[in-house]
Amino acid sequence: MxxxxxxxxxxxxxxxxxxxxxxxxxxxxxxxxxxxxxxxxxxxxxxxxxxxxxxxxxxxxxxxxxxxxxxxxxxxxxxxxxxxxxxxxxxxxxxxxxxxxxxxxxxxxxxxxxxPSLPGQAITASEAIKAALNVPVVEVLDTGKELLVVVESEQQVRDCQPNFAAVAKLPWLGMIVTALGQQHDFVSRYFAPAIGIDEDPVTGSIHCSLIPYWAERLGKQEFTAFQCSARGGELFCRLEGERVKIxxxxxxxxxxxxxx
Incomplete structure (x- = not known):
């Protein structure tokens, strides 16, 4: 066969x-x-x-x-x-x-x-989350299956070197790290060592949560996004009620x- x-x-x-x-x-x-x-x-x-x-x-x-x-x-x-x-x-x-x-x-x-749009709920940044990320945290949201962490700048997203063993112990499938972008509306990276992926190059599904977050924060419905992994990838995003277009x-x- x-x-x-x-x-x-x-x-x-x-x-x-x-x-x-x-x-x-x-x-x-x-x-x-x-x-x-x-x-x-x-x-x-x-x-x-x-x-x-x-x-x-x-x-x-x-x-x-x-x-x-x-x-x-x-x-x-x-x-x-x-x-x-x-x-x-x-x-x-x-x-x-x-x-x-x-x-x-x-x-x-x-x-x-x-x-589907999958907005997160704000939670307190625990010491375990801070230790796993090794970057100062602005805001943390629980999206249900993923942890969404907002940091201060695109450069912090790019420079982030998380502790993968610590990320894997957190009670989520993975950790999304995001910030305002310089040439795009927002940037992100995604780490999921618990499911066998230390870093995913470009992750469409995490934008189900990133889009409603940035829509509320920026007050608009349409965005360009960039996932700034080593390979990198560009996404064109829009919020439409309870759905997102990616x-x-x-x-x-x-x-x-x-x-x-």
């Missing part, structure tokens, strides 16, 4: 930037343990598996160590694969996942994710077959 896969860099127009994801289009679901083993073999932040039932696509995402409930860049990569490599002709793809209904639409040369580009970098 062999399966076709594609490796796609999301939230970039250049190969070897943005966030890479592996995409498999399946005819039937594989056992969960097999999908997890495949993700571990690829050893990227996310491997996506998509399967069509009727008019709706079902999508699941796996890190090298676990399945996650929501992933932006691998959804963008999956839509790119379906549109550009598998001949999907519709202007919009509808997905079902653990977090509910999602969609991806074409907007010129960009693809636009339609995700747009970006993608590029194919490799295709192949996995032999089972």
């Amino acid at each position: 062999s399966l076709e896969f594609h490796q796609i860099d999301a939230f970039t127009q250049q190969p070897f930037a943005g966030n890479p994801a592996i995409v498999y289009r399946l005819d039937s679901w594989l056992p969960e343990a097999r999908m997890q083993a495949i993700a571990a073999e690829h050893n990227l932040a996310e491997t996506a598996f998509v399967l069509k039932e009727g008019a709706v696509w079902h999508i699941r995402w796996f890190t090298p160590t676990c399945e996650v409930p929501l992933c932006g860049h691998a959804t963008l990569a999956s839509a790119f694969a379906l549109f550009e490599l598998h001949g999907e002709s519709s202007a919009r793809l509808d997905f079902i996942c653990q977090s509910g209904a999602l969609s991806v639409s074409r907007d010129g040369d960009r693809l636009v994710l339609d995700f 747009a970006g580009h993608a590029v194919l970098v490799a295709s192949g077959r996995l032999h089972l």
Whole structure:
């Protein structure tokens, strides 16, 4: 048995930037343990598996160590694969996942994710949070699954060197660090060692919380954002009520077959 896969860099127009994801289009679901083993073999932040039932696509995402409930860049990569490599002709793809209904639409040369808005609640910055981050903290929010930490400047976001062992012990999937941007409305980085990702290059799903936060703080609904990891990636964001729109580009970098 062999399966076709594609490796796609999301939230970039250049190969070897943005966030890479592996995409498999399946005819039937594989056992969960097999999908997890495949993700571990690829050893990227996310491997996506998509399967069509009727008019709706079902999508699941796996890190090298676990399945996650929501992933932006691998959804963008999956839509790119379906549109550009598998001949999907519709202007919009509808997905079902653990977090509910999602969609991806074409907007010129960009693809636009339609995700839920997940605003956070302000909490006190504990000593454990401060020790894990090693950067002075302005504000901390609990988004439910993620910890969102606001710092004073873009340079502090770029210079941040968290204690990964301490971050992994916190009771969240990962830690988002953000500040006002210099050339973009805001910047961020994302650390998730507890799920096998010390730092994710570009993370669409964290913008479900970043967008409502910065909308309230800046008093506007539309933004440009940059995730300033080593690879880096640009996102075009908009708040629409209880939904967020997250747009970006993608590029194919490799295709192949996995032999089972």
